Amino acid sequence: MLDTNLKILNQLLPKLKKEGIKNFINGKQLKASSGNTFETHSPVDKEFIAKVALSDEKDIDQAATAAMTAFKSWKKMPHQERRDILYAIADKIEEHADKIAVLESYDTGQPIRFMKKAAVRGAANFRYFADKVIDAPNGLSTPDTHHINYTIRQPIGPIGIITPWNTPFMLSTWKIAPALASGCTVVHKPAEFSPVTASYLVKLAHEAGLPKGVWNVVNGFGEVAGKSLTEHNDIKALAFIGETTTGSLIMKQGAPTLKRVHLELGGQNPIIVFDDADLDRALDTAVFMKYSLNGERCTSSSRLLLEKSIYKDFVDQLIKRVQNITVGNPLDPTTEVGPMIHPTHQEKVLSYGKIGKKDGATLAVGGGTPDHLTNGCYVNPTLFINATKDMRIAQEEVFGPFLTVIPFDTEEEAIEIANSVKYGLTAYIWTKDVGRAHRVAHDVEAGMVWINSQNIRHLPAPFGGVKHSGIGRDGGEYSFDFYMETKNISVALGDHTIPQLGKK
Numbered sequence: 001m002l003d004t005n006l007k008i009l010n011q012l013l014p015k016l017k018k019e020g021i022k023n024f025i026n027g028k029q030l031k032a033s034s035g036n037t038f039e040t041h042s043p044v045d046k047e048f049i050a051k052v053a054l055s056d057e058k059d060i061d062q063a064a065t066a067a068m069t070a071f072k073s074w075k076k077m078p079h080q081e082r083r084d085i086l087y088a089i090a091d092k093i094e095e096h097a098d099k100i101a102v103l104e105s106y107d108t109g110q111p112i113r114f115m116k117k118a119a120v121r122g123a124a125n126f127r128y129f130a131d132k133v134i135d136a137p138n139g140l141s142t143p144d145t146h147h148i149n150y151t152i153r154q155p156i157g158p159i160g161i162i163t164p165w166n167t168p169f170m171l172s173t174w175k176i177a178p179a180l181a182s183g184c185t186v187v188h189k190p191a192e193f194s195p196v197t198a199s200y201l202v203k204l205a206h207e208a209g210l211p212k213g214v215w216n217v218v219n220g221f222g223e224v225a226g227k228s229l230t231e232h233n234d235i236k237a238l239a240f241i242g243e244t245t246t247g248s249l250i251m252k253q254g255a256p257t258l259k260r261v262h263l264e265l266g267g268q269n270p271i272i273v274f275d276d277a278d279l280d281r282a283l284d285t286a287v288f289m290k291y292s293l294n295g296e297r298c299t300s301s302s303r304l305l306l307e308k309s310i311y312k313d314f315v316d317q318l319i320k321r322v323q324n325i326t327v328g329n330p331l332d333p334t335t336e337v338g339p340m341i342h343p344t345h346q347e348k349v350l351s352y353g354k355i356g357k358k359d360g361a362t363l364a365v366g367g368g369t370p371d372h373l374t375n376g377c378y379v380n381p382t383l384f385i386n387a388t389k390d391m392r393i394a395q396e397e398v399f400g401p402f403l404t405v406i407p408f409d410t411e412e413e414a415i416e417i418a419n420s421v422k423y424g425l426t427a428y429i430w431t432k433d434v435g436r437a438h439r440v441a442h443d444v445e446a447g448m449v450w451i452n453s454q455n456i457r458h459l460p461a462p463f464g465g466v467k468h469s470g471i472g473r474d475g476g477e478y479s480f481d482f483y484m485e486t487k488n489i490s491v492a493l494g495d496h497t498i499p500q501l502g503k504k
Contacts, residue, residue: 027212070213
């Protein structure tokens with residue numbers, strides 16, 4: 001299977017290296033207006049992938065203008081036609097799923113075992129929101145004595161979408177599919193560390209029949225292209241997935257134009273295991289939710305809170321599991337953890353090994369780089385035990401294969417530890433006590449809670465966090481609340497009293 005994936009890569013890579021990655025504006029591939037480019041390299045082996053358009057405010061303006069022009073017709077397209085186009089995009093994704101997965105894996109370092117599922121999930125996102133196109137404008141009927149009131153939802157306008165470098169393909173579809181379904185147009189700026197699949201995806205969308213200008217992609221750095229997108233007058237809302245500090249900056253940049261923002265930000269999520277839990281399943285969840293996707297996801301359970309009565313036995317089993325995790329080339333289906341996205345991020349994750357030791361926690365597994373993998377951005381799966389809630393490794397988002405274990409005595413202490421960070425994205429609770437499960441779920445400060453489960457994404461359910469983990473919700477009807485405006489229409493029945501002024 002590795003040979004098959006390498007064969008696909010070797011078919012695709014020469015063209016990328018030769019042609020580079022251009023912007024996609026108004027249905028055309030274009031160089032940056034300045035002619036400038038930057039290089040992107042693979043974290044797998046640090047090899048050159050392509051030159052990428054280095055865009056500035058002129059490119060953003062061109063894309064925003066195209067999106068505004070296309071919005072006038074796209075928002076009025078009959079829902080059956082818009083639905084059929086989204087279905088066709090989903091078909092294209094599935095047709096090219098193997099290529100998308102290989103490109104995503106080589107571009108980001110994410111293991112192919114997860115990227116194949118992510119590509120298929122991207123198609124599912126488009127199909128789900130295609131089915132919701134007809135419902136998107138729906139509102140409420142709120143009749144009064146003398147009036148009939150009803151609400152409708154209408155697309156807000158061109159949307160700016162800024163996506164991160166961790167699983168960028170799937171996360172792009174999470175944002176773009178509902179935006180298009182609602183009748184909005186899009187200007188998408190991918191993360192500069194992982195631009196490859198965004199370019200591939202927008203081309204597939206246009207092959208599927210998407211009208212020009214409806215979906216535009218502009219590459220570049222956040223400081224210039226991202227800032228210009230956030231500040232542009234024609235962009236009516238900005239959806240961002242990424243780091244909390246950047247999210248705060250985006251709010252400031254969008255404030256002068258009163259831009260609506262949806263921010264999906266960082267996390268330091270707890271998994272709380274009580275002594276009555278199904279410990280085998282809890283162990284599976286603890287390992288999977290931290291070390292899958294290289295630990296580079298906002299919903300990963302970075303802090304493992306263990307009741308003291310089960311602490312030693314659970315940790316003993318955990319150490320064995322973490323020691324057995326396979327680190328290697330992400331294109332190999334046997335690989336469980338691949339390289340970090342970039343050398344700078346590799347350095348960051350490694351630095352927390354030193355921080356954990358300095359804080360006084362016990363390094364049980366990992367903490368360095370694999371001896372057999374010297375060319376890429378690899379980090380050994382790392383496990384710290386005997387930590388406390390105030391340590392930096394328990395407070396700050398490491399965003400890598402790095403787990404911190406903290407003991408607790410009581411339910412109240414577990415909740416206190418869980419809530420002791422500035423983040424509030426997810427929490428995972430393991431117990432067979434139904435009452436306790438609900439009590440803790442109500443009291444933990446998180447936008448999403450899973451009880452006796454890992455993170456299972458249900459598309460109609462709301463996705464988002466509280467505190468420094470974000471603003472707003474994705475999923476089902478919640479997505480349309482962001483991408484659409486609610487309008488109330490009041491119709492008089494003809495017999496209500498109208499006050500009279502100036503009549504003698």
